[in-house]
Amino acid sequence: MVSLTINGTVHQVDAEPDTPLLWVIREQVGLTGTKYGCGVAQCGACTVHVDGVATRSCSLPISAVTSEQKIVTIEGLSPDTSHPLQKAWLELDVPQCGYCQTGQIMAAAALLQANPNPSDDDILAEMTNICRCGTYNRIKAAIKLAASENRG
Amino acid sequence: MPAALDVSRRSFLVGSAAAAGGLALGFNIPFAGDALAQSAPEINAWVIVRPDETVVVRVGRVEMGQGTLTGLAQLVAEELECDWAKVTTEYPTPGQNVARSRVWGNFQTAGSRGVRDSHDYMRKGGAAARQMLIQAAANGWGVPAGECTVAKGVITHSPSGRTTTYGKVSEAASKLEAPKDVQLKDPKDWTIAGKPVKRIDTAEKLNGSQIYSIDVKRPGMLNAAIKACPVFGGKLKSFDAAPVQGMPGVKKVVTVGDNAVAVVADTWWRAKTALDALTIEWDGGANAALSSESIDQMLKEGLAAEQAFVGNQAGDIKAAIAGAAKKVEADYGFPYQHHATMEPMNATALWTNERCEVWTATQNAEAALATAVAASGLSIDKCDVYRQNLGGGFGRRATSHDYVRQAVLIAKEMPGTPVKLIWSREEDMLHGHYHPITQARMVGALDADGNLTGLRMRISGQSILAGVNPQGLQNGRDPATFQGLNPGGTEGVLGYTIPNLLIDHAMRNPPIPPGFWRGVNNNQNALYLECFMDELAHAAGKDPLEFRRKLLVNHPKHLAVLNAVAEKAGWDTPAPQGIYRGLAQHMGYGSYVAACAEVSVGDNGVLKIHRIVAATDCGHAVNPQQIAAQIEGSFVYGLTALLYGEITLKDGKVEQENFDSYQMMRMDEMPAVESIVMPSGDFWGGVGEPTIFVAAPAVLNAIFAATGKRVRSGPLTKADLRRA
Numbered sequence: 001m002v003s004l005t006i007n008g009t010v011h012q013v014d015a016e017p018d019t020p021l022l023w024v025i026r027e028q029v030g031l032t033g034t035k036y037g038c039g040v041a042q043c044g045a046c047t048v049h050v051d052g053v054a055t056r057s058c059s060l061p062i063s064a065v066t067s068e069q070k071i072v073t074i075e076g077l078s079p080d081t082s083h084p085l086q087k088a089w090l091e092l093d094v095p096q097c098g099y100c101q102t103g104q105i106m107a108a109a110a111l112l113q114a115n116p117n118p119s120d121d122d123i124l125a126e127m128t129n130i131c132r133c134g135t136y137n138r139i140k141a142a143i144k145l146a147a148s149e150n151r152g
Numbered sequence: 153m154p155a156a157l158d159v160s161r162r163s164f165l166v167g168s169a170a171a172a173g174g175l176a177l178g179f180n181i182p183f184a185g186d187a188l189a190q191s192a193p194e195i196n197a198w199v200i201v202r203p204d205e206t207v208v209v210r211v212g213r214v215e216m217g218q219g220t221l222t223g224l225a226q227l228v229a230e231e232l233e234c235d236w237a238k239v240t241t242e243y244p245t246p247g248q249n250v251a252r253s254r255v256w257g258n259f260q261t262a263g264s265r266g267v268r269d270s271h272d273y274m275r276k277g278g279a280a281a282r283q284m285l286i287q288a289a290a291n292g293w294g295v296p297a298g299e300c301t302v303a304k305g306v307i308t309h310s311p312s313g314r315t316t317t318y319g320k321v322s323e324a325a326s327k328l329e330a331p332k333d334v335q336l337k338d339p340k341d342w343t344i345a346g347k348p349v350k351r352i353d354t355a356e357k358l359n360g361s362q363i364y365s366i367d368v369k370r371p372g373m374l375n376a377a378i379k380a381c382p383v384f385g386g387k388l389k390s391f392d393a394a395p396v397q398g399m400p401g402v403k404k405v406v407t408v409g410d411n412a413v414a415v416v417a418d419t420w421w422r423a424k425t426a427l428d429a430l431t432i433e434w435d436g437g438a439n440a441a442l443s444s445e446s447i448d449q450m451l452k453e454g455l456a457a458e459q460a461f462v463g464n465q466a467g468d469i470k471a472a473i474a475g476a477a478k479k480v481e482a483d484y485g486f487p488y489q490h491h492a493t494m495e496p497m498n499a500t501a502l503w504t505n506e507r508c509e510v511w512t513a514t515q516n517a518e519a520a521l522a523t524a525v526a527a528s529g530l531s532i533d534k535c536d537v538y539r540q541n542l543g544g545g546f547g548r549r550a551t552s553h554d555y556v557r558q559a560v561l562i563a564k565e566m567p568g569t570p571v572k573l574i575w576s577r578e579e580d581m582l583h584g585h586y587h588p589i590t591q592a593r594m595v596g597a598l599d600a601d602g603n604l605t606g607l608r609m610r611i612s613g614q615s616i617l618a619g620v621n622p623q624g625l626q627n628g629r630d631p632a633t634f635q636g637l638n639p640g641g642t643e644g645v646l647g648y649t650i651p652n653l654l655i656d657h658a659m660r661n662p663p664i665p666p667g668f669w670r671g672v673n674n675n676q677n678a679l680y681l682e683c684f685m686d687e688l689a690h691a692a693g694k695d696p697l698e699f700r701r702k703l704l705v706n707h708p709k710h711l712a713v714l715n716a717v718a719e720k721a722g723w724d725t726p727a728p729q730g731i732y733r734g735l736a737q738h739m740g741y742g743s744y745v746a747a748c749a750e751v752s753v754g755d756n757g758v759l760k761i762h763r764i765v766a767a768t769d770c771g772h773a774v775n776p777q778q779i780a781a782q783i784e785g786s787f788v789y790g791l792t793a794l795l796y797g798e799i800t801l802k803d804g805k806v807e808q809e810n811f812d813s814y815q816m817m818r819m820d821e822m823p824a825v826e827s828i829v830m831p832s833g834d835f836w837g838g839v840g841e842p843t844i845f846v847a848a849p850a851v852l853n854a855i856f857a858a859t860g861k862r863v864r865s866g867p868l869t870k871a872d873l874r875r876a
Binding site: 015016019020023026027028030031032033034035036037038039040042043045073074075077078081086089090093094095096097098099100101102105123124125127128129130131132133134135136137138139140 | 544819
């Protein structure tokens with residue numbers, strides 16, 4: 001059994017040490033907001049926070065995570081979809097199919113945590129997740145809206 | 153969020169009996185067996201009003217990101233006169249549709265048809281329900297219905313001032329006979345439809361609560377990973393299951409059909425881990441030597457072949473070319489593309505010898521049901537498909553439900569246990585139904601004054617219909633090959649009037665499964681034609697806008713969108729230093745589209761796409777802000793194909809296996825997109841696809857303006873864009 005702290009709760013999970021964090025979150029813990037897209041850390045649909053850092057969980061074996069490290073998934077970002085990014089996403093109707101959006105929001109949340117007032121270039125440098133529906137411009141606008149709300 | 157209805161065996165039989173005496177268009181006998189109907193009976197097939205005033209709109213089409221659920225709900229709500237804030241949606245199942253004489257019509261969600269082919273019956277469904285609800289209130293008061301009005305679901309008897317609500321009279325309304333005739337609103341009076349309202353399905357996409365097909369959980373469910381023969385048409389030869397039998401969580405190793413093997417385990421990761429440990433031998437068969445080079449030779453032969461299917465012709469093209477003052481020639485190409493939906497193919501199936509149920513993401517649940525029926529060995533009344541949210545469709549989930557077939561075959565090996573099959577990204581990329589490969593040979597004839605007197609366009613390459621629906625061929629000819637190049641009709645008309653014209657297709661079908669890929673054949677047709685028009689304009693010494701305008705004079709709607717982008721982009725004024733512009737226009741799926749791209753190309757050959765101005769005339773615009781979203785998104789899809797998209801083959805197998813070898817456009821490459829939604833009002837055109845057509849040609853024409861180089865085939869990663 002492996003011990004993981006996810007969204008503030010300690011979970012004892014039955015999984016082999018080389019199992020990617022993504023699949024433990026989805027299958028053993030049962031939180032399906034974190035998505036599988038590629039399995040090779042290319043698309044970012046599986047993005048979660050590990051100690052506040054945006055991490056592609058499909059390529060992180062659970063053996064590399066200690067029970068003290070704080071893992072946050074989209075389900076733990078805010079208790080009631082009230083994170084400034086979630087509000088901005090709603091305001092600008094960002095998602096289309098929505099599949100990549102939880103990973104996009106987690107990537108953006110880590111960005112704003114580290115850099116509350118990002119420039120366009122800062123956003124482009126950090127936001128490398130793939131969206132096949134093509135919501136990039138609305139994602140960028142929503143990040144800027146959330147940043148400005150934070151300042152306000 | 154749409155919830156799939158659970159239909160019990162009893163309700164299925166009741167529904168079947170009721171349907172026999174029902175009428176078309178949703179005005180038949182209410183489906184007494186519906187789970188929801190027990191608390192709130194349906195007014196008709198489209199509308200349920202619950203006692204708490206929630207209005208449930210049933211939708212046959214499916215949401216895959218394009219906003220169709222919201223758009224169709226707007227149209228129903230508009231006629232129903234209900235409170236928009238209380239509207240939600242629900243998917244009926246294909247089994248229910250079959251049982252009710254297809255009361256919800258065609259479930260297929262493709263060809264940008266979500267709204268344009270559904271608006272009439274959906275609006276009538278809303279209007280009929282409104283009449284019945286008002287009549288029920290009037291009956292209760294003992295007054296004529298003509299004295300009653302409704303606004304936001306509140307019915308008022310004007311003379312007495314009495315009021316009631318839809319939720320209070322819905323049960324009484326459900327017992328009334330459906331009206332024989334309904335009057336629809338004039339779109340100029342719309343207050344919900346035609347407005348940029350917010351989508352109704354956003355909130356659950358922001359916190360992880362939206363359940364996609366890949367997230368389905370069933371009691372006692374197991375998971376499966378699969379590998380099919382990587383060579384198209386090849387077979388499974390042998391495998392040794394012994395080494396994986398004792399691996400953690402593994403339940404069973406299963407042969408799937410004649411070409412695949414799957415591992416069933418308690419978790420998907422354990423199933424995949426065991427699958428990767430299997431030693432599998434494949435028999436590649438007849439296609440084991442197939443390569444991109446051999447396919448290229450096949451198409452090159454077609455460029456010059458004698459025989460071809462004609463798509464559009466006028467005058468005498470041979471004479472026009474022979475008599476030309478100037479002849480312009482160029483060959484173009486468009487490689488295979490993969491859909492690469494963000495959610496890989498998957499389906500959950502539960503099979504017993506009495507019933508087969510499937511939970512999956514599909515653009516055509518009736519086709520998914522037919523696939524499940526065939527694979528299950530059961531009759532159609534014992535099968536059903538519960539539609540789940542799609543993590544992208546783009547055509548991949550429209551025609552081939554290979555993943556459903558596999559899931560059912562695996563579930564048959566585990567009777568009574570639900571099994572979820574998920575394709576790895578690699579499996580998804582190796583077993584696509586790819587946008588077909590084509591090439592084109594273009595010849596233009598100019599007279600001494602630079603007028604276009606003749607155009608010869610020979611398309612050589614793969615037919616989608618020949619692969620997915622051979623019955624749709626017309627004496628061997630695939631009419632869809634000529635999308636956007638047709639002489640007439642309402643789908644996609646060639647806008648240019650050219651006195652001597654021949655457009656034909658030498659069908660050459662490599663043994664690669666083709667599929668409908670967002671925009672379909674319009675993609676390459678627009679690229680071939682619009683880039684070549686640019687070449688012709690330059691050969692004639694004319695401005696590309698003026699050259700097109702003259703030829704579009706008989707097609708004012710084509711001309712109007714082109715003029716709109718030219719004006720907004722400032723075509724008549726110089727571009728900023730180092731920025732170059734390109735134009736394109738096209739018509740498809742009933743809509744008229746145009747784009748002006750602005751690009752720069754550095755001395756090192758690095759391309760930057762700065763800005764796209766795009767216009768669409770889709771006739772009626774049900775939700776302008778969602779149309780703008782489709783325009784933005786279609787450019788990402790189209791430009792990804794131009795920048796990176798190419799599926800290549802070696803030894804009968806696709807060479808690209810994941811996003812590291814099949815690159816996607818990302819945010820840092822995204823241009824600003826300025827949308828012009830200009831509905832001219834007397835027709836219904838599609839919006840999910842059309843602007844994709846003009847993405848690549850507008851950018852390629854801008855690249856020529858910047859560099860003097862003509863790139864005639866993607867992807868641009870292969871092109872040297874440094875100035876000559």
